[in-house]
Amino acid sequence: MSGILNRRDVTAALLADRGDLLVIGGLGAPSWDITAIGDNDLNFPLWGAMGGAAMIGLGVALAQPERRVLVVTGDGEQLMGLTALSTIGSAGATNLAIAVLDNERYGETGMQATTTATGTDLAAVAAGCGFAGAVTARAESDIDGAVDLVRNQPGPTMAVFKVNADVPEQVVPPRDGPYLVERFRTALGV
């Protein structure tokens, strides 16, 4: 059954008081979502590389072990990179977390159903791959605990947020790849 949560409300909660949090946005709506909350030099919003968001996050997490890394992505993007959950579950990055805004649809291509609509439980997959914590948030009252898991608890962790199929305003980030990489590196001081 598809979700009732509002994706922008969830994203705002995920990024509240973000401090020096490093954020990777998965291709499509999650990149618009993190940008709507506020573009930031420490955001890396993807315009491609579908299925790669979580592994980009792992790479950043291994290179910056003292910093928290949060991947904000969608169900379709994470499903394409499902094997990455196995890799991440074994890689020992305690500073990495994944938040999936799961509307059970491919929102950028016409709202076709994904396999989370018909049984795939991403939090269960993550748990089965050895994540330190993995939850699914369905109700408003679940949001705070799920946000705490991905913002503050030892990783790798995953929170799946069952969001509704509403399509909020498309707030697009810069799309120049070298610029996005270099502003991130410059903000990190590397």
Added chain:
Amino acid sequence: MSGSQAGADEPGWVASTHQALLDAGITVVGHVPDGGLSHLIVRLEADDRLRVVRLTTEEEGVAMMAGVHMGGGRGALLMQSSGVGNCTNMLGLLHTCHVSGFILVTMRGQEDEANPWQKPMGEAAGETMTLMGVDVRRADSSDGVAANVTRACADTFTGTEHTGATAVLIEQSVIGAKQFSGDDK
């Protein structure tokens, strides 16, 4: 441990290639195993000067290299030639975003290949990477592997000629063709 102990049957290019990766400042290595890479993987996994990630599929390593670069590290990806096909779309990330990263590929599907299923991707691996914006070198002698790795790492991490990833393909003649039960060679 430093991973400096060579196995008795270790090919001649392995120790020098291990050192070349260290000298290039590689901090994170992702791999999907290949028989031709087995000795190098043993060395790297025993070396606490860098981090080794066991990938489930090769394209994960491409994305991971992008993240390592963004975080100020230097990433490498080790795989066999068939894995290159799994990486094709993700390689566009490195090209589009000018990501530095080094790829080492052991070749299958060349002249002495005993498994015809390895032929298509073996024959296409180098050109596939070239098409996707990776600067490709080929090492056709054991003595030449480490020097090519050093050059390719310099090109991607510090060079000004090439923006994006670089690769070295180690030819199957250097690795030796895999033998199968009953093959009369």
